[in-house]
Amino acid sequence: MPLVLAHVGHWYHALLYLAPVIILALFFTVQGRRERRAEERAATDARARGEDPRKPADDPDPEPDDL
DSSP: OOOOOTTGGGTHHHHHHHHHHHHHHHHHHHHHHHHHHHHHHHHHHHHHTTOOTTSOOOOSOOSOOOO
16 A cells, blocks of 8 residues: 655755755764764774774974965
8 A cells, every 4th residue: 555645845945944954963973873884993993903992193393284
């Protein structure tokens, strides 16, 4: 039995307003997962080299760049 949606015209416009919010939520979720995976990969590589993964790498330029 197919799904019957009554009065679609009453709520389809709400989906158009909700679409950008859903797209942004998906984008930030995917981006967060990518960053977490990259951090885990970096920590694994650091452990393989015998370094402490929690210690930040030595930065030759500790001052922030001027924009």
